[in-house]
Amino acid sequence: MRLRVTALAGLLTLTLATVAACSAAKGGASPASSQTPGTGGTLVVGMTSTDLPNADTVLNGQGFEGKRFVGFQLYEGLTRYDLSKPEGVAPLTGALATSWTHSDDARTWTFELRQGVKFHDGTPFDADAVIANYDRYTKKGDPHATAALQAAAGEYAGSFASYRKIDDHHVEIVTKTPNGHLPDDVAHLYIASPTAFGKETPVGTGPFRFGSLVPGQRLELLPYKEHWRGAPKLDKLVLRPIPDPAARLAALRSGEVNWIEYPTPDDVTALKDGGFQVPTNGYDHLWYWILDTTKKPWSDVRVRRAANYAIDRESLARDLLRGTADPAYQAAPRATAAYDPAGDVYSHDPAKAKALLAEAGVPDGFETTVVVPTAGSGNLLPVPIAESLQRDLAQVGIKVTIKTIEWGTLLGQEASGKVPFGADAIAQSTTLFQSEALLPLFLGTDSPFWTGHYSNRKVDELLAKAAASPEQATRSASYREALGLVTQDAPWLFVVNDRNPRALSPQVKGLVQPQSWFLDLTTVTVTK
Amino acid sequence: MGRFLMGRVLLAVPTLLGVSLVVFVTVKLIPGDPVTALLGPSASAASRAELTARLGLDAPLPEQYVRWLGHALTGDLGVSIARQVPVVDVLGAALGNTVILALAAFVPVVVGGALLGAAGAAFPGRWPGRLCDGLATLAISAPQYAVALLLVAFVAVGTGALPPGGMYDAADPGGPGDLALHLVLPATAAALVPMGLTARMFRTAMAGLLDGEMVEHLRARGLPERVVLRHAAHNAAPALLTIGGLQLAYLVEGVVFVETIFSWPGLGQLLFTALSQRDLPVIQGGVLVVAVAFVGINLLVDAAHGLIDPRVRR
Numbered sequence: 001m002r003l004r005v006t007a008l009a010g011l012l013t014l015t016l017a018t019v020a021a022c023s024a025a026k027g028g029a030s031p032a033s034s035q036t037p038g039t040g041g042t043l044v045v046g047m048t049s050t051d052l053p054n055a056d057t058v059l060n061g062q063g064f065e066g067k068r069f070v071g072f073q074l075y076e077g078l079t080r081y082d083l084s085k086p087e088g089v090a091p092l093t094g095a096l097a098t099s100w101t102h103s104d105d106a107r108t109w110t111f112e113l114r115q116g117v118k119f120h121d122g123t124p125f126d127a128d129a130v131i132a133n134y135d136r137y138t139k140k141g142d143p144h145a146t147a148a149l150q151a152a153a154g155e156y157a158g159s160f161a162s163y164r165k166i167d168d169h170h171v172e173i174v175t176k177t178p179n180g181h182l183p184d185d186v187a188h189l190y191i192a193s194p195t196a197f198g199k200e201t202p203v204g205t206g207p208f209r210f211g212s213l214v215p216g217q218r219l220e221l222l223p224y225k226e227h228w229r230g231a232p233k234l235d236k237l238v239l240r241p242i243p244d245p246a247a248r249l250a251a252l253r254s255g256e257v258n259w260i261e262y263p264t265p266d267d268v269t270a271l272k273d274g275g276f277q278v279p280t281n282g283y284d285h286l287w288y289w290i291l292d293t294t295k296k297p298w299s300d301v302r303v304r305r306a307a308n309y310a311i312d313r314e315s316l317a318r319d320l321l322r323g324t325a326d327p328a329y330q331a332a333p334r335a336t337a338a339y340d341p342a343g344d345v346y347s348h349d350p351a352k353a354k355a356l357l358a359e360a361g362v363p364d365g366f367e368t369t370v371v372v373p374t375a376g377s378g379n380l381l382p383v384p385i386a387e388s389l390q391r392d393l394a395q396v397g398i399k400v401t402i403k404t405i406e407w408g409t410l411l412g413q414e415a416s417g418k419v420p421f422g423a424d425a426i427a428q429s430t431t432l433f434q435s436e437a438l439l440p441l442f443l444g445t446d447s448p449f450w451t452g453h454y455s456n457r458k459v460d461e462l463l464a465k466a467a468a469s470p471e472q473a474t475r476s477a478s479y480r481e482a483l484g485l486v487t488q489d490a491p492w493l494f495v496v497n498d499r500n501p502r503a504l505s506p507q508v509k510g511l512v513q514p515q516s517w518f519l520d521l522t523t524v525t526v527t528k
Numbered sequence: 529m530g531r532f533l534m535g536r537v538l539l540a541v542p543t544l545l546g547v548s549l550v551v552f553v554t555v556k557l558i559p560g561d562p563v564t565a566l567l568g569p570s571a572s573a574a575s576r577a578e579l580t581a582r583l584g585l586d587a588p589l590p591e592q593y594v595r596w597l598g599h600a601l602t603g604d605l606g607v608s609i610a611r612q613v614p615v616v617d618v619l620g621a622a623l624g625n626t627v628i629l630a631l632a633a634f635v636p637v638v639v640g641g642a643l644l645g646a647a648g649a650a651f652p653g654r655w656p657g658r659l660c661d662g663l664a665t666l667a668i669s670a671p672q673y674a675v676a677l678l679l680v681a682f683v684a685v686g687t688g689a690l691p692p693g694g695m696y697d698a699a700d701p702g703g704p705g706d707l708a709l710h711l712v713l714p715a716t717a718a719a720l721v722p723m724g725l726t727a728r729m730f731r732t733a734m735a736g737l738l739d740g741e742m743v744e745h746l747r748a749r750g751l752p753e754r755v756v757l758r759h760a761a762h763n764a765a766p767a768l769l770t771i772g773g774l775q776l777a778y779l780v781e782g783v784v785f786v787e788t789i790f791s792w793p794g795l796g797q798l799l800f801t802a803l804s805q806r807d808l809p810v811i812q813g814g815v816l817v818v819a820v821a822f823v824g825i826n827l828l829v830d831a832a833h834g835l836i837d838p839r840v841r842r
Contacts, residue, residue, distance in 0.1 A: 044698045050801035051611065059612055147579050148612050151567040215621050216793030218698055240698050242791045243801070250680045250692040251791070257698055408804045409559050416564060 040223070040233040041526030043508065045069060046242040046257040048377070052219045053239075055202040055210065057190045058137070058152040063377035064434070064517045065261065067188070069239050072518050073221055075190030075204030078111050078130070078171075079183050083512070083520035086281055089335055090516035092183055096125060096191055096205060106178035106470040107161075111186075113169045117228050119193035120209035127165040132194040134163050144197035156185040156437050178468035180475055181436035188435060207232045207522045216241070232522035233510065249503075252276070258505040258526060265322040265381065268501065275506050279513040280499035282335035286328055287380055287429045289370060289389070289493035290452040295424050297362050298452075304490035306356035308346040311392040317496050320388055321380065325496040331486040333497045335515035336433045337472070338479035343487050346494060353396045365397020370425040376407030378429040380498060386427050389495065414450045426450065429498070433479070434517050436467065443486070454491035458482075532840075536830050540823050547819040548600070552593050555812045558803075565609050565806045596812070605813035610805040615813040618798065623817055625695065626794035628707070629787070630779035632715035633722070637779070638772050640719070641726025648727065649734035650757060660727070667724030676717040676789040683713060693791035714790040718783045722775035726768070733767035734760055766837045773829030780825070781818040 053059075053066030057075060060066030072080070080095035094100075097111035117125040136144045137153035138160055159175040159182065166172055175182060196203035202210050207227045211220035219239045223232040240257060242248040245264050251257045253274070263271055268278050291298045291307075298304060313327030326334060329344035357363055372386040373379055383404060390400040403421050410428070413420050430442050441447055444463055445455040459482045466478035487494075504511065510523040563579050564571075580586050584595060599605070605615035644660040651657030684692035690713055691697070696706050737743060737760045746756045784796035791797075795814060802810035834840045 042699045050797075050804065054612055056612065146612060147575075147582070148566050148609070151571060151575075154571070214696075214701075215618070216625075216798070217695060218701070236699070238698050240694065240791070242693065244788050244791070246677060247680070247693050247789055247791050250685050251694075251698075253685045254688060254692045256691055256694065406804065408806050412559060412561065412564065412806060416561075 040235045040524075041507070041528070042236040042238060043234050043259060043521070043524060043526050044238040044240065044257040046240050046248045046251050046260040048243060048245075048248070048261045049241050050243045051216060051241050052213070055213070055219065056149070057133075057192050057202070057204075058156075058188070059149060064431070065377070068518050070219065070221075071188075071190060072206065073208040073237070073521060074202055074206045074210065075192060076206050077189050077191060078113075078186040080187050081514075081516055081518055083514040083516055083518055084523075086512055086514060088515065089284075089337060090514045090518070092187065095187070096130075097186075100183060102182075102470050106180055106182075106468060107175050109173045109175070109182050110166065111171050111173070113171065114228065115169060117205055118226060119195075119203050119205055120224055121193055121195060121203045123193045123195050123203075125191070125205055126168045127171050128168075129191055129194055130171045131163065131165050132197075133191045134160070134189070136197065137189060153189060156188045156435070158437070159185065178470075180467055180469040180471070182470075184435065185437045188437075208237055211236070227522075229522065233525045234521065237521060252503055252505065255505070258508055260503050263501060263503040265320065265324045265501075268322045268324060268503075271503050277504040277506065277508065278501055279504065279511060280324060280501045281513040281515055282326060282333075282497060283500050283515050283517055284333045284336050284431045284434045285378060285429060285498040285500070286331075286333045286432065287325070287378075287385065287427075287495045287498065288328070289425045289427050289495070290450070290454075291491055291493060292419070292424045292452045293455075293491050294453040297360060297366055298368070298424060300360045301489060302356045302360040303362065304493075305346075306353040306360070306396065307393060307398060307493055308490050309349045309356065310353035310396040310398065311389050311493065311495070312348045313496060314348065316385065316388050320384055321496065323499075324501040325380065325498045328494040328497045330483070330494060331492065332480070332483040333432060335497070336479075337476035338433060338483040340480045340484065343480075343484050345487060346490075350396050357396060357398075363397075365399060367399045367401065368425065369401045369403060369421065369423040370427055371403050371405055371410060371420050371423040372427040373407040373410045374404050376411075376428070378431075378498065379407065380429065380496075382427055385495065389493070415448070417448065417450050419450050425452070425493070431517065436475075439463065439467070452491055454489070456485060456489055459485050459489075532834050533831055536827055540827055543823055544820060547823070548597055548816060549593065551812060551815045551819060552596060553589075555808055555815070556589070558806070558808070558811070562609055562806070562808045565808075600813075600816065605816075606809035608802075608807055608810045610802070610807045610810070615809045618810060619795070619813050619817055622793060622795045622798040622814075623821075625792060626780060626783065626787070626796065628695075629711065629714055629718060629783060629792055629794055630776060632711045633719040633779050633783075634772075634776050636715070636719040637723045637726055637775050638768070640723045641771070641775075642730055642768055644723075644727035645730030646734055646757070646761060648731040649738055649760075652735065661731070664724045664727035664731070667720040668728070669724075670720055672717060672721055673785040673789065675720060676714070676786055679713045679717055680789060693789070695792065714783075714786050714792055717789070718779060718786045722778055726771050726775055729771045730764060730768050733764040737763050766833055766840075769829060769832055769836070773825055773832075777822045777825045780821050 047065055047069060049063065049065050053070040055070055055074060060071045076095040078095060078097035079092050081090045082093040083090050096114050096117065098114050100109055100111045102109045113127060119125060136142050137150060138157050159179045161174045161176045163171060163173045173182065190204060193203040207224055207229065208221035209224045211222040213219050221237040223234055225231040242251055248260045249263060249267055252260045272278055291304055293299055317325045317327050329346045332338040332343065357365060370386060372382050374383060386402050390402060393400050403423060405420055410420060414426065419426055432439055432442055441449055445460050462478045462482035466475045469475050507527050509525050509527055512520065512523060563576050567576060567579060584592060603616060608615050608618050611618060644664045647660040648657050680692045684690050691710050695710050696702060743756055743760055746759055784800055787794045787797040788800065795818065799811065799814045802814060
C-alpha cells in the first residue's frame with residue numbers, strides 16, 4: 001500500500017505544480033480565516049505526525065515533533081534551550097531554575113529556582129512542585145504515574161539516585177554516577193502543576209497554555225500572558241496532524257494551514273516560486289547506513305572507507321534533496337559540539353575507493369544487502385536516497401540489493417538487536433547529541449540497538465569521559481575526539497545532514513530557525 | 529418475523545466469536561512487541577518482566593484470549609500504547625467520524641447507483657442506457673486514491689471553493705455547515721466505486737426482471753411503460769438493499785485512502801497509524817469494531833430484507 005501511496009504522491013506533486021502555475025496570481029495562500037487586525041494572528045501548523053501528541057508532560061516526545069510543538073510550548077523544565085539565534089548550536093540556559101552548581105564529582109547538583117513563576121492555573125511554582133513531578137516520573141507506585149510515563153521519563157531521569165527539596169527555592173539532585181549533562185536532561189523533565197496530575201487539562205508554566213482539544217483533529221494552544229519571558233505574540237496556536245505529504249502540501253496551498261513541517265524536496269522550488277517561505281538550518285541529524293562490521297567484507301575497515309569514498313553526496317544533496325540537506329563527510333552532524341571541520345575526510349573519490357577495495361583483497365567488488373525503511377520520522381526520502389547510493393557504489397563494484405521494509409517493523413527489530421532479512425546493513429537517520437542522555441542508545445559497544453556490532457573501546461571511554469564531565473568544553477573536546485575515531489573506523493556510510501525544511505505562508509513572520517530540533521514560537525506572528 | 533430475526537441474531541453470535549478469535553490471533557502474528565513499544569529499547573530486563581506480567585503477556589495464549597474477550601465484552605479494550613488513553617475512547621471518536629463520512633457517501637451510492645442502474649436497464653443498447661453504463665464503469669475503474677488527489681488538486685487547491693482536508697476549519701471551527709463543506713470532497717471520492725458497483729448490480733437485477741414473465745404479463749395487460757418500470761423497480765428493491773448494505777459496510781471499513789488524503793480522523797486512518805506504531809490494543813480493538821460493524825450491518829440488511837420480502841422469512 002505504501003508503495004502505491006508513494007507512486008501516486010508523485011501524481012499530486014505534478015498536478016499541484018500545474019495548478020500552482022495556473023494560479024500563481026494568488027500569491028500563495030489566503031491567510032487563516034479567524035484573523036483580527038492588529039493582533040498576533042492565528043498560526044495553524046500541519047505536523048507530520050500521525051496523531052496529535054499526548055499533552056501529558058513527557059508522553060509527547062516521539063520523534064521530537066511532539067516536544068517541539070506541544071511539550072516545550074506548554075511546559076518548562078528546570079533548564080531550556082535558547083532557541084533565539086540561528087547561528088551556533090542552541091545553548092542551554094535557565095528556565096524554572098535560574099542557576100545551578102555541582103559538586104566536584106559532578107554527582108550532586110543544586111538548582112536555584114526562579115521565583116514569582118505561576119502555573120497556567122495560578123498555582124505558584126516552588127520546590128514542592130519539582131519534587132512532586134520527579135516523584136511522578138521516578139517513584140515506584142506513585143499514584144499519578146503509569147508505566148509508559150515512567151519509561152518515557154526514565155530516558156532522562158535514569159541517572160537520578162535521589163533528589164530533595166533544600167528549601168522552597170532550591171532543589172538538589174544526586175546522580176548514581178557523575179553526569180555532566182544533567183542540566184540538559186532536566187530540560188526534558190517538564191514540571192507540570194501538581195494540581196493538574198491525572199486531570200484532562202495539561203497545566204504547565206510554558207509560553208503557551210492549553211486551549212482546547214479535538215482528539216485526532218486539532219489541539220489549540222493560547223498565549224500565556226503572564227509568562228516570565230513576556231507574552232507570546234500569537235493569539236492562537238493550532239496544531240493539526242497531517243501525515244500524508246500530499247495532503248499537507250494541499251492544506252498549505254489552500255490556506256487551510258499556514259505552516260507545514262517537512263515539505264518534500266521536490267516541492268521546495270515550486271513553493272518558493274509561489275511566494276512561500278522555506279526556512280532551513282542545520283541541526284543534529286544524520287542519514288546513514290549502519291554496516292555490519294562483523295560480516296565480510298564489511299569487517300575490513302578499508303572496505304568501509306572505500307564505500308564512503310565511492311558515494312557522491314553533493315549531487316545527492318543538490319539534485320535529489322534540492323538543498324534541503326548538507327553532505328555528511330564524517331560521523332558528527334554539522335550542528336553539534338562534536339563537529340570538527342577538519343574531520344570532513346570522505347570526499348567523492350571513486351579512484352581511491354577502488355584502490356582501497358583492491359588493497360582489501362576485493363578489487364572486483366562484492367554483493368551486499370541493505371534494509372531500507374519505506375518512510376519514517378527524519379528518514380527523508382529513504383528509498384530514492386538508497387537507490388542513488390546503490391548507483392554510486394555499483395561504479396566501484398559494490399553491488400547493493402535494496403530490501404524495503406515498513407519503518408515500525410524495522411525499528412522493532414533493531415530495538416531488540418536484530419536486523420531483518422539477515423541483511424548486511426540498515427539505512428536510517430538519527431539524532432546523536434540533541435539529548436546527550438540518549439546518545440548511548442545510538443553509539444557505543446553496549447547500545448541495546450542493532451549498531452552493526454561496532455565496538456571501539458577507546459570510543460566508549462571517550463564517550464563515558466565526556467558524559468561524566470560537567471564542563472561543556474571538556475565534553476565537546478571528548479565528543480569531538482570520539483566521533484573523529486568513529487569517522488576513521490567508518491562503521492557507517494555517512495550520507496547527509498538534513499536541514500530541517502518547513503514551509504510557511506508569506507503571512508507568517510518572526511520565525512527564527514535555530515540549529516536545533518526545537519523552536520521558540522513566542523516571536524512568531526501571522527499578519528493579515 | 530420475530531423468529532426469523534432471532535435466528536439471524538443467534539447465527540451472528542458464533543460468527544462474532546470466530547471473528548474475535550481470528551482478530552486476536554492475527555494481531556499476535558504482527559512482528560513487534562508491545563513491551564518494547566511501551567518501555568523503549570533501553571528498559572531493564574526487570575522492568576520488562578514486570579510489565580509483561582502486568583499486561584498478562586506471560587500467560588498462555590488461550591488464557592490471554594479469554595481474558596481479552598472477557599474485557600472486550602464489558603467494553604474494556606485496554607489502553608492505547610501510543611496514546612496512553614483507553615482504546616474505547618480512541619475508537620469511539622474515530623468510528624463516529626467514519627460513520628459520518630460513510631453516511632454522507634452512502635447517499636450518492638444508493639441514489640446515484642439506483643438511477644444509473646435503472647436507466648441502464650430501461651434503455652439497453654440506446655444512448656441513455658449506454659451513457660449510464662459507461663458512467664458506472666468509469667466510477668468503478670477510477671482509482672479512489674487518484675480521484676481523491678485530483679479532487680484536492682483541482683477543486684480544493686485550484687479553485688479554493690472547498691477545503692482540502694480535515695472535518696472542520698482548523699483556525700476557526702464552525703458548526704454543521706462547516707462539516708458539510710468538509711464532507712463534499714471525501715464523500716465524493718469514497719462514493720464513486722461503491723456507486724458504480726451498485727449501479728452495475730442493480731442494472732443486472734432490473735434487466736433480469738424486465739426480461740421476465742412478470743413484466744411480459746404487465747405489458748400484455750397494456751400498462752404504460754412508466755408503470756411497468758415502477759413495478760420492476762419495486763421487485764428489484766430487495767436486491768438494491770442487499771447491494772447497498774454491502775456497500776455501506778465497505779464504506780465503514782474501506783476508506784483508508786480517502787481518510788488519509790483528506791486527513792479525515794476516522795477508523796481507517798486510525799488503524800493505519802496504529803499498525804505503523806505497533807499499537808496492538810488499538811489494532812485489536814479497531815479490527816474487532818470493524819468486524820462487528822460488518823456483521824451488524826448485514827444483520828440489519830437481513831432484517832430489512834425480511835421486512836419487505838415475505839419470501840425470505842419462510
